Amino acid sequence: MQINRPAALAVSLLFLFVVVLGTFGTSWNTVSELPANPADQSNIEGIGMLIFTQYVVPFEVLSIVLLASLIGAIYMAKGEGDK
Amino acid sequence: MENLTLLAPELAIAVTGLFVLLAGIFMSPQAKNMLGYLATFGILGALGLTVGSFGTEAAMFSGTLSIDALSQFFKLVFLAVALLVSVAAIKYTEDSNHTEEFYALVLFATFGMMFVASANDLIVLFCAFELASLATYALAGYEKQNARSLEAAMKYFVIGSVSAALMLFGISFVYGATGTTSIPLIAANSGLLVNNPIGLVAVVLLIAGFGFKMALVPFHMWAPDTYQGSPSVVSALLAAGSKKMGFVAAFRLFIVALIALQPDWQLAFTILAVVTMTFGNVVAVAQTSVKRMLAYSSLAQAGYIAMAFVVMTPMALTGGILYALAHAFMKAGAFIAAAAVVWMVTSEKKGNLEVPDHLDSFKGLGKRMPLAAISMTIFVFALAGIPPTAGYMAKFVLFSSTIQAGLVWLAVIAILNSALSLFYYARLVKYMYFLPPDGEKVSTPFPYAMALLLAVAGVLVIGIWPEPFMQWAMEAAKVLV
Amino acid sequence: MALEEFAFLIPVLPALAFVITFFFGKKLPSGGAIVPIAAIAASFVISFMITLGLLANPEEVVSQSVSWFAVLNLGVLIDPLAAVMLSMVTFVSLLIHIYAVGYMSHDPAKSRYFAETALFTAAMLSLILSDNILQLFVSWELVGLCSYLLIGFWFEKPSAASAAKKAFLTTRIGDVMFLTGIIVLTADLLKLAGGFTEGVYLLRFDEIFGYIPQLSALQANVFGFEVSHLTIITLLFFGGAVGKSGQFPLHVWLPDAMEGPTTVSALIHAATMVTAGVYLVARTFPMFIAAPDSLMVVAYFGGFTALFAGTMGIVMNDLKRVLAFSTISQLGYMMLGLGLGAAIGLEAVGVSLFHLINHAFFKALLFLCAGSVIHAVGTQDMRELGGVGKVMPITAATMAVAALALAGFGIPGTSIGTSGFFSKDAIIESAFLFGEHTHNWVPYLFSIAAALLTSIYIFRLIFMTFTGKPRSSYGGHESPAVMTIPLGILALFALVFGGLTQTGFMNFLEETFTNSFVSVDIGSLAEIGGNELVHAAGHEPLFILWLPLIVALAGLGIAFALYYLRAVDLGALASMKNPVYKLLYKRYYQHEIYTEFFSIGVVYGVVAFLAQVVDVVVDSIVEAVGIVTVAASEELRKIQTGVVQTYATVVIAGVSLLIILVKLIMEVL
């Protein structure tokens, strides 16, 4: 089986169908209304607070992720000099 | 201020990783061989710290990390695998000029896995999960002059990324329905998920995300190719280590956070477990590449462990957790033995160089590399569940739990699979001992020998004296129930 | 008497002789023959002394028992019945062993021969003095084994190997019936006794006989007939006897058994082993007489066999085959004699055993004479012989005596006559009595017709072998003294034993079942079995008394005319074109029916073949699992196409399908 576009289309449509059915069939428990003027409300500060308090662990992990991907990418992408 | 001593193992790994990386820059290619020992000591230290902290329980960083028996147990698993891989890789990276990168990536991947084990928040979980994935993508392609290694890395990356996306998509729905990413809070707010179709969608998306790591059929597609194509030591890390990461994440997420959706995921896991173990075992029969065969056997083993989700009794979870530990030793050991054979074939430049792990390379291994052969025999017998090995003990507990829960049909499928697996395992043993060797005797390189002996020790100790491991696994299972 | 303490030595000594001869015989002179001869001589002495003691005091039988295993025992019981058998067997065996020293002198494997005959003697003696049915069966099987080994003594001859197998298998059919009888008996006894009792030997004859009334009362439904358990058991025992004693229809092995050395034929297939069946029926006679219909069956089979074997005996050309059919016929007489017990009660045992003992002497003699001839001339085909009497006068003379004894020459009403005369006539007279009493004349007709045939075939043999001119060039000389002396002794016994012991013997045997070991009332048992007994011997019409002699003389006359005078051309009569001759010569096509049709065709070809088909099917199911698995593996692995896009497709389709599947199953449940 090589690349099979109709099958791929069918599969992705099926996925769409299932997910849409799932999301639209759900009565989401949302806030009654969005903040009056979202543009006004800056949540940058809140996000920053969260990142450095509650989510400091993923933040630190992310540093290692970046380091790892850096090493990995450089290693993979670098042509061997001796080749 | 948080008590960081509880994170000492993780920190030790991270520091070792950074140190290896930095030290490597300043070292001559020959001296780089030292790095392997360095990493090994780092891992040993972390292992010691982990074992030392057994029994402590704590929630850290606003509850995003949870130090408990489950996390400690799986950290033990990951560190054990890392140790084996690290020791074996001393030989593997001997002639490489990139030893520091290799070890750094191994250590970072381990670091990621350890965080997954103790993650108590989906954000931590996802980030750590990705760390473990990203680091191993590069490792899989470590032999970048080797088309197979690259192909393995490519497939691993593509399917891994798709799975990550699926998982993130699933997480977003869970978050949307509960308004939180904290695992305990999700459990408390899961009303909406239970009553709406989105619950099932989210569950299956998450299963797909973790199933990628666990290599459950049909999310396993990358696994045989990647396990076969990657350097054997990396395959060991993937099959023995990162696969367990999928399990520990799934344990926490489904059993703790989404317990309210148990009917959905239980059913899904039932289907997956049965299909996975059957497919894995059946297809393994026809394999001629040993690593590929081990990959399929790895699928089958994942299917067995997934039975823990189906049975969901304390005994089953104990069994599943114990199985994770046992499988870490058996599978890592088996891949390292394969690594030794691949080394033998490639260094002699004789035999099937395209597929150095072909069954034919194992001919007469009992004469050529006695230690590798006997270790491999023990590993495959353990995988087949033959006493007195860790594999037997784990199967004993896990399979017996299905009977306890009255799931006789599941038990029957499992044992039939287990019996079928004997076929290909025994064939491998036959090749090693009972076919004439193709070459001279070769002494097993010291690092491989050490790694193999460690793994054998693990397999046999768990098999013969399982009581302490049983106790730990039971403690870990208690966290979940 | 102290000697009785050593009764157990009677079988043990020959057994030891077997061990010694088997392992060390080759190093001893004449193949170690001296060892078994000495042992058997000792056994003979012990037996004979005990018999003498019993004759004086028939009540005080010798009885010893030791526990064997479980509730079963090994034991010795020497009552009158056993005593006469013991004496006869040890005596005949001793003579034949001595004879064999000469006969087997040229055989390289003679030590094996003597070892095996010693073992045979041991087993036969153990059979006779067994005090329980199981030991009897064990010995019964062991004599069968020895018979097998000795028939196949010259195993390199394919015919010998084949005959040995045939003998073992045919008798085995009987043995299984016997065993089945024992099994049924044991199960019944267990039920009746309500379990085991410590110290009670379940299968000892005294125990068994004590339960006869209860056994008879047990009824079973066999093919719709209500049959007494006792009848079933006794008929199964009789089945064993049919096999061992060569009765119709299991007689087919006995003529073939002549492939063994002639001494073996004399000892085993004439004098001793083949009479074990008769002995078994005699030993369990109280059971037979108490079992409705059993003795009638015995009588019919015996009578028919006597006649049937006679018809085949008259056409055989092989010296030993004639004698073999003669043996079958005479065994038929013995069975008939026992069967007549339905009318004459316990006397039947005496009559039958008397013939058994006499037959042992003259038939052993006949065989040994035949052996002497064969030993000397190297062939046993009578068509190639003739005029041997001139070369071997002693052999000819003794054989003539034996022939007279077999044909039953003697003067009725006096004590003058050969042994066979007294015993055979007694049976024929009993058959007459039986006929008178029950108006069933079939046994009598069988027996008188058989008497005529007996006379014809035996004198045919004498005339064809010893008279006339040689029909081929054989060498030949008289046999050595070690062979002729036993011939002389046996001839003496064949001549006078019957006359001397006639009445004493019968009376002695009547004591068999009333003594210190067991005491049964045959009369009341006969009532249980529905057999009315008569006690009116000796007032038969004169014609009846003389008739056996008349037919014997007639037989002699016919044989004389045909084979001595050659008054009639036998060419046309004795040719394959004559259907009667062909039928007889082919032995009623028994080989075709038993071996080719039943054994090879039905059992091997059909039943075993069907079993093999089943096996292939069962096995194929197992194999199919393996084949299907491997095939599935080859197919399923192709799902891994190696193209990453396919992999992604499978993963994503998997997600969607899993969602749908779970949803559907949840809905259904």
Next chain:
Amino acid sequence: MLPVASLLILVPLIFAAVTFFAKTKEQAAGMGLLGSLVTLGLALYAYMNFDSSTAAMQFFESVEWIPSLGVSYTVGIDGISMPLILLNAIVIPLLVLYSWKEEREAPNRFYGLILTMQAAVIGVFVALDFFMFYIFWELTLIPLFFMVNIWGGEKRAHASYKFFIYTHVASLVMLLGIFGLFYAAWQQTGVPTFDIRELIAQFQFFESGMLRDAIFLAILFGFLAKIPTFPFHSWLPDAYSEAPTAGSVLFVLLKIGGYGLFRIILPMLPNTGSPNLIIAMMGLLGSVSILYGALLALRQKDLKRMIAYSSVSHMGYVTLGSAGLVALSVSGAMFQQFSHGLIMSILFMSAGAIHASAGTRIINELGGLARKMPKLAVIMMVGFMASLGLPGLTGFIAEFLVLTFSFVNLPGFVVIALLAIVITAGYHLWAMQRAMFGVYNEKLGDVKDINALQVFSMAVIALLVLYFGLNPSPVLDMMITNSEAIVSLAAAAGV
């Protein structure tokens, strides 16, 4: 008092480990002999100190092992296991002697596997904890698999896998039964235990129903397939006939299936839902096996296959005798196990010797071997006669007890078995006639008789067959003691 039960497992295991490292053939065989002789000494010691008047466990040892699962190291010997241990201990050294002069690859592994097998089989006999029992049970597969796979005949690969996987599936089914037993008893008492006797004792308190019967049937199936009984015998002919001589002998010493019947099945039987139905089924399978094995043996062209099928036939007596459920029929079944081990050892050794000398085992290609191989002929004759149930040899005692005392409860099945007796005699004698008697087949070339060591080892077994055939009490008495205990259990439950 020595801890004999443990030593009986440990000694062969240690010697096996040492043997694996032997360098030369002599070293390997010598180690094998030494190990098996020490084991024999231990077994004899145990036998001498054994009290056959009690059905209780002797040489009992128990140590906790995995408390969280209730697993303990518990061993002991009683009248059911003693004779089988003795059988093993006697035959293995003789087997080593028998194989002494044979040339083969990797003798160290060969003898090492023999000793491993011995340890495993004795382990099954002495284990009183299901966990251990199962470990040893499975362990027996491995040496046999390799025996067949390495040193076997032409179709060894196929035969070995078939045997391995088939019996492994059966064992696993049994394992499921054991699990069921374990959990049900745990639920019952609140204390986990794998103690065999405790679990059997608990079995009677289980709720009646599907589960209880399923547990029982699963365990029963494991044993029946191991015995093996028709229709679960498919693995046997291939495995027995393809195995090397030593492998075949190890197979016949593998008496663990029948042992399971006595140790586990019969005590549980009275408490199943419909014991009479199960008895009838076992009786039917046993008697059909007897007849069926005999008929198939009659059809075989290969001497070893013939013996293999005759083994199916003989093992039918074990099943039938157990189903008979009378003390003496059960003892007969036990004795049949003992006897069959000895007799079949002779037969397989004989067949192996013929194959080694004449180069073929096809019966029709042989002929007149008795002239060239007189010593073998005598011993083989003893074996054949014992196998066809000739009185005076062990086979008869066993068959007589089984048939006679099973007749009390199962007359119909005994009649089926009786039909087989003539056929049994038939195929033995027919084979004997064609292979050993008649004119010597000159095509076979110059065939040599068996060597002195082989004569010795086979003759010793033959003498034992004779000795125990004449005097079975030394082993039969203890069997009866234990059978009575087993049967009284059934009687108490009113079966």
Next chain:
Amino acid sequence: MIPLSFYLGLAALLFSIGLYGVMTHKSGIRLIMCIELMLNSANLNLVAFSSYTDTLNGQVFALFSIALAAAEAAIGFAIFMAIYRMHDRINLDELNLLRW
């Protein structure tokens, strides 16, 4: 007010498009783009939910995931580059040494 379902629908659609792309494109570059699309559609979900549930976790999560996606893309490109070096093209469907 735009209903939540609009966002969700859009995200699902984008995700499906991404999937279709992964399943059909031969080129590694396009494949990575599609993967990015999928990850970002999930981010869209997270942010939308964040707004509609009035919690900030989702947005934090989205930030992290953007960083992760970048790292992932880096590794991916590096692997494809190595492949390119070896095969001189990155048609992924031609890489099928490892199969069956």
